[in-house]
Amino acid sequence: MSWTRTFLAVLARDTAVARRAGGGWAQASVFFLLFVLLAAFAIGPETRAQGPIAPALVWLAAVLASQLSLDHLFRADLDDGSLDILATAGAPLSAIAAGKATAHWLASFAPVTLLSPLAALMLGAKPDVLIPLMVSLAIGGPAFVFFGAMGAALAAGRHGGGLLVLLLSGPLLAPPLIFGAGVIRTGALDSPDLKLLLASSLMALVLSPLICAAALRVHLE
Amino acid sequence: MFSYFANPERFQNLAKWLVPPLGVLGLLGIAIGFGGGLFFTPVDYQQGEAVRMMYVHVPAAWLASFAYAFMAMASLISFVWRHNLADAAAKAAAPLGASFTFLALLTGALWGKPMWGAYWVWDARLTSMLVMLFLYLGYMAVRNIVPDEARAARLAAITAMVGAINLPIIKFSVDWWSSLHQPSSVFRAGGSAIDSTMLWPLLIGALGYTAFFGWLVLVQMQTELDRRKIARLQRRMAGGRVSRPEAAQRSLGDD
């Protein structure tokens, strides 16, 4: 099977599964909105006090929502042997990993990006940060999902758990979060932070499928 | 060269020679560095006696980074060439590196309190050190959680390499991040020019720490080889007799 065909087939299947399962699409969005609600409780009812940190909180909520349930990304396919079958059929593992990560991005980060202006406004953000917020989330999303997928692939074995995924991908999420929050802080779309964020995403898009493939091969050995 | 030392016999012979001098060098270097730092160095005109904490902080910070580089290199060798001893080296380096990262953070905090007025500031160096501690913990978690030794070794090697690729980026991003926040008046440890009367315990201390690290890595590798021998013997005694050539084959690698 060619790379592109494998990628598209996995993407289509995982998206269908997520839609059929129902929870898949909603889970990240609900987590995201709940985080915002709880953050508001933690800070207090004064919206003016929340204003300056609102975009940063939204960023944090989006990042955490994208890591949610990430540890299941490869485990089900590994356990029921479907990954083994695909691999023996000659499907490139990197295409499988890229397809699954993209499906996860569609199910988690994309809806959260669309919801982000609403959340930011609820937290008292100024309207002029809404565009930079959405753009930076859209550009930075792949970095979080694909770096997270790396941790998920490494921890995909029967004994890996959520803890392992967190420990493995957590440190890698620091740079894109720094750049993403930087875009918000400067509030400008031509800031170098946005370029660095884009660079992080591109690097994750290239590196992650390769690393995931190496890790999955170890699990299949 | 890697394959030369892939032979456990050759490694054992080399280690037998290297272990005692490294141990002596390490402990002596640490003792001299500490003693010199405590008693035989001048007081800094700006920091006063507090400068003495530099002599425990800087070598720990150096070793923390060095150990990570070492672990990543060993992981690369073990992953690409399926080199068992390199894997043992990486495995041995991780807890040492994590311990010294922890020490660097702790002594940094103790030094920071009198100098910055706070135990913890989100200084670029402290922050990237903290991220590195998490990288070490991730590596050790893989080794602890994955039960199958061979699989754990390969996954851990990937983890270490990914961390090594990301460390410079993390370092850069944290510098970037803290330059936005930090008041420029923050005191910078050491600065560019350290007087030679203050430099010698620092260098000897760093050398001692490094030798100490090398010593304990080698000792752990020896332990690992012994453990493998034990496992082999136990397997043999448990029943299935292993023929001689097969046993010899095994001792050379792949189990």
Next chain:
Amino acid sequence: MTELLDMGKYAGFIWASYGVSIVVILGLMVRILGQRKAAKVQLRALEDKAESANSQ
């Protein structure tokens, strides 16, 4: 000697940082050398056992 040991107002921080460094260094050493010794002892016991089993 008391003059040497007097570290002024930072004494607590200085002794704490040296103390914790020494504790960690010694702790690592004791642990790792202990593991080495335990492995050696176990290996020797097993080898003796294997030898006596072979010679029978």
